[in-house]
Amino acid sequence: MPELPEVEVVRRGLAEHVTGRQIGDVVVAHPRAVRRQPGGAAEFAGRLRGRTLLDARRRGKFLWLATDDPDLVMSAHLGMSGQFRVAQAQPELHARVGLDLGGQQLWFVDQRTFGWVAAEELVVDRHGQRVPGSVAGIALDAADPALNATAVARVMRSRNVAIKRLLLDQSIVSGIGNIYADESLWRARVHPEAPAPRLSVPRLVSLLAAAKEVMAESLAAGGTSFDRLYVNVNGASGYFSRGLAVYGRAGQPCPRCARPIRRVTFMNRSSHFCSNCQRRPRAQD
DNA sequence: CGAGTATCCTGTCCGC
DNA sequence: TGCGGACAGGATACTC
Secondary structure, three states: OOOHHHHHHHHHHHHHHHOOOEOOOEEEOOHHHHOOOOOHHHHHHHHHOOOEEEEEEEEOOEEEEEEOOOOEEEEEEOOOOEEEEEEOOOOOOOEEEEEEOOOOEEEEEEOOOOOEEEEEEEEEOOOOOEEEHHHOOOOOEOOOOOOOHHHHHHHHHOOOOEHHHHHOOOOOOEOOOHHHHHHHHHHOOOOOOOEHHHOOHHHHHHHHHHHHHHHHHHHHOOOOOOOOOOOOOOOOOOOHHHHOOOOOOOOOEOOOOOOEOEEEEEOOEEEEEOOOOOOOOOOOO
């Protein structure tokens, strides 16, 4: 359940269900799930066995669980289809990694295997925050109160690319994926292919505010899920798909002006927008 | 260097 | 019903 609100739903579920639990046996059922772990499955299991899980943290789409070793965390990225499930036994399909937590088990389940888990050290990043090594290059997320939207807007204006590409660039601002990029652009009335330097700083700041807003609304609804692939640690789905204005609504009326929503291929994926509300800036400066 | 593309997987859906 | 192709919410390793 890839984007910020969905990952936050998972983080909350983990915080509720695994905090204070001690790790017993560790099973790596599919080695690809630990491909980012130096030393592979043996190292992953060896580092975590016996440790107690503490806080669940998140930045953008990256998750990590603190442990009673202050330098060691279990980090994870859900990729396109990763889930954490609290269960009494190994899930039948796509179970990749399991932790025995005494009386219950925590499973990383991932149909498409783009997700991963790792046991890694904390490092101090450029914001002075302690984060897993794999997260050090990831920008603060769009919902973080510490995010300086004006500074992000200036970085965006310095790049001569389509604005949607920058919204999806996790090193500029993190947590936004294809769904919320389209939704934010629609709210802020910005064309997805508008070159960033053609947009003013205030316009970009309002775009970032729109992203924060739409993701907060989604989180309040439990996130967006279209099917069983995207569920929280209990297997429950979120309801924000009803709140989407453009994503997945090609041909349906724009909620603002009733003209049909367009879908185009951009960056090898789909973009949904209203060509009436979201005008492409003129080529002339 | 920045910008754009190809690729890693599995599953579903749609048209023929 | 079977088959091929497009597509899916992501990140990164490439090339130019």
